[in-house]
Amino acid sequence: MGTFKNHDTIILNEIEAPQIAKKALPGQFVILKANEMGERIPLTMADVDKKKGTITIIYMIVGKSTRLFSTLEVGEGFQDVVGPLGSPTHIEKRGTIVCVGGGTGTAVLHPITRGNFEAGNNVITILGARSRDYLILEEKMAAVSHEMKICTDDGSKGIHGFVTDALKEILDTQKVDEVIAIGPVPMMKFVSKLTKEYGVPTQVSLNPIMIDGTGMCGGCRVTIGGKTKFACVDGPEFDGHQVDYDNLINRLTAYRHEEERSEECMFEDENI
Amino acid sequence: MIRPKDMTKKERRQIPRQLMTERHPKQRNKYFDEVTLGYSLKEAQLEAARCIQCKDPQCIVGCPVSIDIPGFLEMIIDHKLEDAIGKVWESTALPAVCGRVCPQEIQCEAVCVVGKKAGREPVGIGNLEMFIADWARSNGVKNKVEIAPKTGRKVAVVGSGPAGVTVAGDLAIKGHDVTVFEAFHKAGGVLLYGIPEFRLSKDIVDYEIEGLRELGVKIECNSVIGRTYDIDELLDEYGYDAVFIGVGAGLPNFLNIPGEDLTGVFSANEYLTRANLMKAFDFPHYDTPIIPGKKVAILGAGNVAMDAARTALRLGAKSVKIIYRRSREEMPSRHIEIHHAEEEGVEFELLTSPLEFIGSSEGRLAGISCERMELGEPDEGGRRRPVPIKDSQFFIDCDLAIIAIGTKANPLLTNVTEGLELNEWGNIKADPKTGKTTKDRVWAGGDITLGQATVILAMGMGRDAANSIDEYLKSLGKKGKNEKN
Numbered sequence A: 001m002g003t004f005k006n007h008d009t010i011i012l013n014e015i016e017a018p019q020i021a022k023k024a025l026p027g028q029f030v031i032l033k034a035n036e037m038g039e040r041i042p043l044t045m046a047d048v049d050k051k052k053g054t055i056t057i058i059y060m061i062v063g064k065s066t067r068l069f070s071t072l073e074v075g076e077g078f079q080d081v082v083g084p085l086g087s088p089t090h091i092e093k094r095g096t097i098v099c100v101g102g103g104t105g106t107a108v109l110h111p112i113t114r115g116n117f118e119a120g121n122n123v124i125t126i127l128g129a130r131s132r133d134y135l136i137l138e139e140k141m142a143a144v145s146h147e148m149k150i151c152t153d154d155g156s157k158g159i160h161g162f163v164t165d166a167l168k169e170i171l172d173t174q175k176v177d178e179v180i181a182i183g184p185v186p187m188m189k190f191v192s193k194l195t196k197e198y199g200v201p202t203q204v205s206l207n208p209i210m211i212d213g214t215g216m217c218g219g220c221r222v223t224i225g226g227k228t229k230f231a232c233v234d235g236p237e238f239d240g241h242q243v244d245y246d247n248l249i250n251r252l253t254a255y256r257h258e259e260e261r262s263e264e265c266m267f268e269d270e271n272i
Numbered sequence B: 001m002i003r004p005k006d007m008t009k010k011e012r013r014q015i016p017r018q019l020m021t022e023r024h025p026k027q028r029n030k031y032f033d034e035v036t037l038g039y040s041l042k043e044a045q046l047e048a049a050r051c052i053q054c055k056d057p058q059c060i061v062g063c064p065v066s067i068d069i070p071g072f073l074e075m076i077i078d079h080k081l082e083d084a085i086g087k088v089w090e091s092t093a094l095p096a097v098c099g100r101v102c103p104q105e106i107q108c109e110a111v112c113v114v115g116k117k118a119g120r121e122p123v124g125i126g127n128l129e130m131f132i133a134d135w136a137r138s139n140g141v142k143n144k145v146e147i148a149p150k151t152g153r154k155v156a157v158v159g160s161g162p163a164g165v166t167v168a169g170d171l172a173i174k175g176h177d178v179t180v181f182e183a184f185h186k187a188g189g190v191l192l193y194g195i196p197e198f199r200l201s202k203d204i205v206d207y208e209i210e211g212l213r214e215l216g217v218k219i220e221c222n223s224v225i226g227r228t229y230d231i232d233e234l235l236d237e238y239g240y241d242a243v244f245i246g247v248g249a250g251l252p253n254f255l256n257i258p259g260e261d262l263t264g265v266f267s268a269n270e271y272l273t274r275a276n277l278m279k280a281f282d283f284p285h286y287d288t289p290i291i292p293g294k295k296v297a298i299l300g301a302g303n304v305a306m307d308a309a310r311t312a313l314r315l316g317a318k319s320v321k322i323i324y325r326r327s328r329e330e331m332p333s334r335h336i337e338i339h340h341a342e343e344e345g346v347e348f349e350l351l352t353s354p355l356e357f358i359g360s361s362e363g364r365l366a367g368i369s370c371e372r373m374e375l376g377e378p379d380e381g382g383r384r385r386p387v388p389i390k391d392s393q394f395f396i397d398c399d400l401a402i403i404a405i406g407t408k409a410n411p412l413l414t415n416v417t418e419g420l421e422l423n424e425w426g427n428i429k430a431d432p433k434t435g436k437t438t439k440d441r442v443w444a445g446g447d448i449t450l451g452q453a454t455v456i457l458a459m460g461m462g463r464d465a466a467n468s469i470d471e472y473l474k475s476l477g478k479k480g481k482n483e484k485n
């Protein structure tokens, strides 16, 4: 397993998992568990090397488990890695596709963007982040896009503004056949709201809390067009115009108190 | 006191059913230790002596795997404990599990003649099975089986529940090279992630899985068949000669009523998996969190509902209510579980049906709007159908709701496997005698074929399938030199 720390809160790991690499398709994810006591955490495969038999994950440190993951050294392994899970992205030649990535969502977006690029689509990419320090995979994304725009909330790089501003400009000036948006839930919500006004089909990738990733717990259920779906098997990608985002935001906060406690305990342990 | 061995038939008949020692309900409902402590040797011998060794033992017929019950009971009386456990092992590989979780009251004990007399109770067969299995485990007595010479044939077993474990053990003993593929990071199936510690200690499950490894069975966890590997890939690329599918019925049913997506509403599968497999009861020592719930409502009244209710109590709930739309008589759970739940403080809202989950302003569960029911005409199954009583709506205050209204077949594997015929509920069609499916070289058994059933039925089907697979492998002859591995 290789590790490089791109930014102190965004981590990239390359993991040896030949059978998963053999089967992986764009849009699919794995579930990892660091050790005996660990939680099962879903992360998308940002890259796959079928020859080397490795998969790459890119994640943001947001709590106890991702922090624990980030402390694993090269050569140390995750105790458990299972996958590939989820339905792969449906990729075909459609025309012009705008790929919108926010934060670590860009990692999830990369293999999908590449797939669309290789399928012969005209790919326009928009990357958004809080500031230039939080931008990831700029070069890799540029390599699989015909055009790329960067937006930062603080204006430290590219357009000073949100991804929706850049997207609106594109929608106003040319014909777009599909938008793929992956990032924080509010970003996907606003992108979908905008594209709905323009009648442009939009795919989003949802990240509800998961356990098994195989459809046996229903913890990952999301509301799509008024119907309940299990994101781990029916998704994680869904029609952005059908998603009940407020419900998802709500369900993501289910364990807020426990998560804080878990991370606090981690720091206490370290202080002993 | 005279030894049971020396008692007359009449004296034997007068022995009352021996009760197993149990932890006190008001203490045990705070921790996860096993509720029943088992028989002492003396209690076991007394209980075994209640069997009148009748000529035509119906208990054997009532047992789905035909354990020679009078036989092993007599050996307990004679203090030939090693022989007794040997006798049990002839028919079941998991007696410590079966003794604890089998519904004996509708199987062997239901037909026991001792219990037919008014005022008399049947012989405690399940308790005795548990006794003898626990004795063997704590004394390091192992099933001394002879493993047949290696046949060179490879079998893949999908799923490590009771069905898969039985197939794997049986085929390993017959000399085949067996690998079990399990989706989760730990083997055991429902015995591990579903049935809680206080009813079936996880040490027992681990011990049985270890026993499987000692027979030479390989266990590959983190392998979701249909994703990580496909059935055809196992058969054609990896050289398995046969595949057994025992993936259970893991897809939870929901009620499909408004508000079901609120935080605080769980499937029993999720709640129990968090608590058992992920050990969330030991949070934050273990990383997986669980919402403990102060006022908890359980929807449904089967074994799973009782397990969820008693788990919630142990996680610190102040009140736990079972909500069920029929009456007490129709509750599908085992009686002993209902009894244990009630003793521990679980309440029952019977003839009550949920209409809607109501959320707080923060989107968390605040309660359930319900209505009262009454029993009407019998339905096709003969059970009286519950019908709503007009204007009987009322509100149950709760911050956690657990839905335990059954599970069905998970389509994850069957959707991507060509040639496997399914029935109208999505279960795999398999020959009831052999477990053979419509797909060449593939067998199936347990909940994936039966729908949600029982541990012992899954094991019974596993045994039949193992025999059929063995026959098939033998028919292939010795592994040819030019065959792939």
Ligand SMILES: Cc1cc2nc3c(=O)[nH]c(=O)nc-3n(C[C@H](O)[C@H](O)[C@H](O)COP(=O)(O)OP(=O)(O)OC[C@H]3O[C@@H](n4cnc5c(N)ncnc54)[C@H](O)[C@@H]3O)c2cc1C
Binding pocket: A029, A039, A040, A041, A042, A043, A044, A045, A058, A059, A060, A061, A062, A063, A064, A065, A066, A067, A104, A107, A108, A206, A207, A208, A209, A210, A211, A236, A252, A253, A256, A259, A260, A263
């Ligand atoms: C299909 C899928 C793909 C994902 N891909 C990526 C990715 O490529 N890169 C990335 O940085 N993140 C990804 N995520 C999100 C990632 O799983 C969470 O950030 C991670 O679980 C947080 O765990 P933690 O213990 O560090 O934080 P915690 O303190 O436990 O939680 C922080 C937040 O993460 C979410 N979360 C917690 N536990 C889980 C769980 N078991 N499953 C899902 N979400 C949870 C909650 O919303 C919580 O508020 C993905 C999620 C899903 C469902």
Ligand SMILES: Cc1cc2nc3c(=O)[nH]c(=O)nc-3n(C[C@H](O)[C@H](O)[C@H](O)COP(=O)(O)OP(=O)(O)OC[C@H]3O[C@@H](n4cnc5c(N)ncnc54)[C@H](O)[C@@H]3O)c2cc1C
Binding pocket: B101, B102, B103, B158, B159, B160, B161, B162, B163, B164, B181, B182, B183, B184, B187, B188, B189, B190, B191, B194, B195, B196, B223, B224, B225, B226, B246, B247, B248, B249, B250, B272, B303, B304, B307, B334, B410, B412, B413, B445, B446, B447, B448, B452, B453, B454, B455, B456, B458
């Ligand atoms: C909470 C609860 C309480 C119960 N109580 C009782 C009781 O008291 N008495 C009783 O007799 N029965 C009880 N049952 C029912 C009993 O547990 C089941 O009937 C029995 O476990 C079925 O065995 P199985 O081998 O068919 O499947 P399971 O035990 O369900 O095991 C299937 C295994 O396959 C794995 N799997 C699933 N899909 C895949 C895949 N694609 N690839 C690889 N692996 C996969 C699963 O992770 C699981 O480990 C209870 C069930 C539950 C949920």
Ligand code: FES
Binding pocket: A209, A210, A211, A212, A213, A214, A215, A216, A217, A218, A219, A220, A221, A230, A231, A232, A233
């Ligand atoms: S994560 Fe359990 S059903 Fe999706």
